[in-house]
Amino acid sequence: MRTLSNEVQAHIGETVTVEGWLHKKRLLGGLTFINVRDRRGLVQVVIKDKDEVEKLRGMQIGTVLEVSGTAVEEPRAPGGAELHDAKITVIVPVLDEPPIEIDKPLSHKSDNLDTLFDHRVVGLRNLQEQKIFKIRAAALRYFRDFLTQHEFTEINTPKLVGGAAEGGTEVFKLDYFGQEATLAQSPQLYKQIMVGVFERVFEIAPVFRAELSATTRHVSEVTMLDIEFGFVKNHEEVLDMVQNMVFYVLSKLYEEHGADLKSLNAPDLVLQEKFPRYTVAEIHELYTKGTGTDTTTEKDLTPDEEKWICEYAKKHDGCEAVFATEFPKETHKFYQMLNPEDDGETTLSADLLFRGVEISTAPMREYHHDKLVEQMQAKGVDPDAPGFKYYLQAFKHGLPPHGGCGFGIDRFVEKTIGLANIKEAILFPRDINRLTP
């Protein structure tokens, strides 16, 4: 009967058997201490017996073990207990030394990233690395919980598509039984179609972008959360839903994974239930006044303004998540709605900024068929192209006012933990230089 690492303390005085990996080994005053790692954490084992100590000689980190011993209270050990008089059985021997040390935090410095990822298969066994992906898995769960509670239906849309989803250029192309197919860059068109079916839909799935840039922000395979919902009265309602979702997920993460976040040096969370909302014009003004650098003639937000407004909102509104609204028409995408209140000088689109960067864009969509066709044509997008023909069918046969957002899960995890590079939030990242492991 296997006892898991965090259950040992409930069996003080009893003989228990743990199973796991040899995680650490050290000699201390004639005694040998080992740490055994299982899915719940570490167990400390103290070895005195000569035959048992002999077994440990040359035993490599990673060796799969069964260890029986007496559970003894020990406040300094992980979980407050350790095993004494231990008997060690090797389940799977390991002959090679690990290519990377896993019992202390791995270096994530950008000049060591190649080492980090070349040894990813073993390096992920590091407890600090594990925490990143435990937090990521929890975030996925909390997003889904919120969306299910709010009657969003989960959908799976195709990743092999007949044309570039949004008319972009950075697409991967492949031969599909003699036709050209592309890999979906986003489920944008499909999720809007599905508003006509379920009103409220979401999907968490990979999307693919042939990003030619090698930066801390660019990867070619991204895990996206996409949500879309209908029968909204106005753009504010779209922002409310996104805000409530993000508030729920971040609060839950800091509540349930506070210790892990702290040990990863994540920043403290400074959040309000209502995220402040500033128009792009207001941000230009505030920034100009605050920094002395005039951005009032800028159209889009500059990267420095994104950083600055997050700091400003953190101080001024007690909230480090902030919406930038009413983007100028120069940033307009064909499927977004132009602001009817200013004759289309601005768009009903907003960026959600968090800790200095945009983590999501949350627009209202243009839902009138003929207006949408006009906007496509104005952007040089062919409404008769195969992908768009079906997309427009949904509008022709009635789509209500709707909006939504796309969330890069990798980016969200990076920013929540405070990692320096998006790739650190991905198990096996893909970029222009990396297709393995």
Next chain:
Amino acid sequence: MRTLSNEVQAHIGETVTVEGWLHKKRLLGGLTFINVRDRRGLVQVVIKDKDEVEKLRGMQIGTVLEVSGTAVEEPRAPGGAELHDAKITVIVPVLDEPPIEIDKPLSHKSDNLDTLFDHRVVGLRNLQEQKIFKIRAAALRYFRDFLTQHEFTEINTPKLVGGAAEGGTEVFKLDYFGQEATLAQSPQLYKQIMVGVFERVFEIAPVFRAELSATTRHVSEVTMLDIEFGFVKNHEEVLDMVQNMVFYVLSKLYEEHGADLKSLNAPDLVLQEKFPRYTVAEIHELYTKGTGTDTTTEKDLTPDEEKWICEYAKKHDGCEAVFATEFPKETHKFYQMLNPEDDGETTLSADLLFRGVEISTAPMREYHHDKLVEQMQAKGVDPDAPGFKYYLQAFKHGLPPHGGCGFGIDRFVEKTIGLANIKEAILFPRDINRLTP
């Protein structure tokens, strides 16, 4: 303030406003009845007023409406209530007639499948179609609930990979910044690697197979559930976990979605907590005895045996899910474990059969590094190929005894509901002839 369709009955005597799509329209003895569809279902509205009747003239199905009226009890209406004295406001007009009727069950006959999928964008608004995908979304949720309860960590593994994942041939290839990449056919190698990190992992994600066959079973993009877990004592433990998961998900589906399953003509569920387990040799014998057709010299199960043993288990064991175990070595894949108890004459692999077909394969893996390399070489798989080099690293540095299974979600939904074709369980299916919508 919007009232949802199933909330109308809670407001008898009050004026309420519903929003949704015009779903059906009919004249009955001078009165006009319409059904308005929202995300919860239908509301019946009775129209007498001449001006309001006039508005409905020529109004197309799909028109997005706001309807205010008095909630009146009416046992024959959906939800037990309908709206009287209604005032109709068009939110989004629709000018075109729908290309497919959505207020009665759509034909899923195989000779009509092209029509079904050509009009998928509108056809999915049919309530019967919706039920399929509501059940699918619920199945995904129940799988995840079970796995989370059992301490499986959700992972996202790359779909762009450096080599054919399992050495197969039916792979899609693409140019990845000058190198050749393939689309993942399965997360097999990555999920085994991740057992070394989290012990228990799962992923639900698309996989891609360049299936040249055009049948009711073949699609080129599949949503797969993959699970893998370590520290198992034997193959039985792997089967127990798979069995408990499937029992949980099927029971929940029939409990929570019984009415929808019934209205889709799904078969009644005949299940036991413990699924019967027969070796392939036993099935050959039982089948030979039962049918008079001798299959005792066959190696693999024949499709007819798969059907037959499900029927047999349903009658004999009161369970229509059944494991076929101990497959002969001729079916062996390099990552599966050969049975140590019969010198490798059989494998520690099992198929889970349900309603006549295999819905999952659940093997123990070979976890000894050197033996695994031997098995790769015996199958002509190059252990030094880029994808496999990293895979083998995980074994070199210690992987415990482990097993798992892969589940085609599409197939699972098809068989649960009793659909005739796997494509009917997919929103926008992809096959050799279809890349749209």
